Amino acid sequence: MIITIDHNDPKPTYLQIVDSIRRAIATGALQPGDQLPTLREAAVQARVNRNTVSRAYLELEHLGVVRARQGAGCFVTSDGPALERKERLKIIQRMADELALEAHHYQIDIEQAIEMMRAGAAKLNIPRQSQTHHPADKEEEHV
Amino acid sequence: MIITIDHNDPKPTYLQIVDSIRRAIATGALQPGDQLPTLREAAVQARVNRNTVSRAYLELEHLGVVRARQGAGCFVTSDGPALERKERLKIIQRMADELALEAHHYQIDIEQAIEMMRAGAAKLNIPRQSQTHHPADKEEEHV
DNA sequence: ATCATAGTACTAGGTATACTATGACAATTT
DNA sequence: AAATTGTCATAGTATACCTAGTACTATGAT
Incomplete structure (x- = not known):
């Protein structure tokens, strides 16, 4: 149960998903190379639309903490942030x-x-x- | 020039106004009892719509840091936050x-x-x- | 009493974001 | 080839933010 959503939290759902994943990585529950739940899996588990999870994963990819590969899945990358x-x-x-x-x-x-x-x-x-x-x-x- | 707006900042304008006022109070530039710029003044000065300033002042009133009196103006209150x-x-x-x-x-x-x-x-x-x-x-x- | 000034209230419209809901497609794995 | 994965496109709903304008009410000085 990596992803948790609080519907009372005004923070957008997709950002809550992002935070969930990042926390899981920070604590070591998810390690570099690990696969994230698939879009459809996560959507069912978190009771949100596929696209919302997709949005979150896209955000995570922009942050450089995961890498999505079509047909394969979404995986935690090893390297750190890209910003100066x-x-x-x-x-x-x-x-x-x-x-x-x-x-x-x-x-x-x-x-x-x-x-x-x-x-x-x-x-x-x-x-x-x-x-x-x-x-x-x-x-x-x-x- | 109490109110400053950064149009590049994604934060809503009215919240930037709120922060401006709160900073002014925190630093002492605005003291308890002082009058804030009037809606129309502030709107002209910050180049935003009156309603946006009004929204900000309303927010500040909810926070308990100012008190608006119709016909008179908006004033900094002395007492602190209302929350537990x-x-x-x-x-x-x-x-x-x-x-x-x-x-x-x-x-x-x-x-x-x-x-x-x-x-x-x-x-x-x-x-x-x-x-x-x-x-x-x-x-x-x-x- | 009058009048300018203050905040208040309301409607309306435009833009942007967030989320849902589908359906179709492309790349990878089995 | 088939199943599974992420990707893309479109449409619809709801909400937040901001602008614009118009009308109103309370205050305080004259």
Whole structure:
């Protein structure tokens, strides 16, 4: 169950799928070379349209974290992001600024916000507790 | 020139206006009791439609940082946010998680991202001298 | 009381995004 | 060859954003 959708979250469905996959990669649940769920599989599992998953995978491909091969499937790539470090830093700085502003506005101490960020990072760094491979995947037949 | 719009920024115009005002308040350029630019003034100055400014001011009112009085104008309120601390923490945690994930993905060290956040906070607290006293707060002596 | 100024309310139209729903197609695997 | 994969195209619905304009109501100074 890699992909989870929260219909209350205002964030677009396809971006939630993107985040799901990226989290799975960050935590090691998905490793370089692994195949993602197929479009149709994922669509059924997440109860969304094929195209929505397709949109998400396309986004992931643009991010450079997966590679889709027609007829074969969609696979996690090994190499990192393609952007210049300077560009990446700019993106992070922007997010950091916004977080600082928001924290200030909500009267949350900056150090506390930093602690929360450390916690957020810690959630990602439980790399691959085990390679639990479930053979019981074939619960659906095609319609 | 309190309000600045970046037409290249994908963020909605009205939210950019909201951020502009909130930054002005955070830095002290706008103080409690101060009047905001009128709808028509701001619309001309920012070269947007009145309704867009109105939308922004409405948002700010919902946030509780300004109070609009018909016929008189829109004024900065003194009191802080209306949300429960627990709710505010949840929002910040969500943003912190996302920032952590993004930093991880872009291979930016978490400590460096934290430094950027401190920098973001510093930008808010620099350009002002005291005179601002909030009622009922305690831990507010960060230099 | 009047009048200019402030915000408010409403309708309408254009553009863009998000998502669903199909159907057809192309490349790969078996 | 057949099945499975991603890809593409089109159409339709819904929603958000922004502009434009018109009319209204409350405020405060004269």
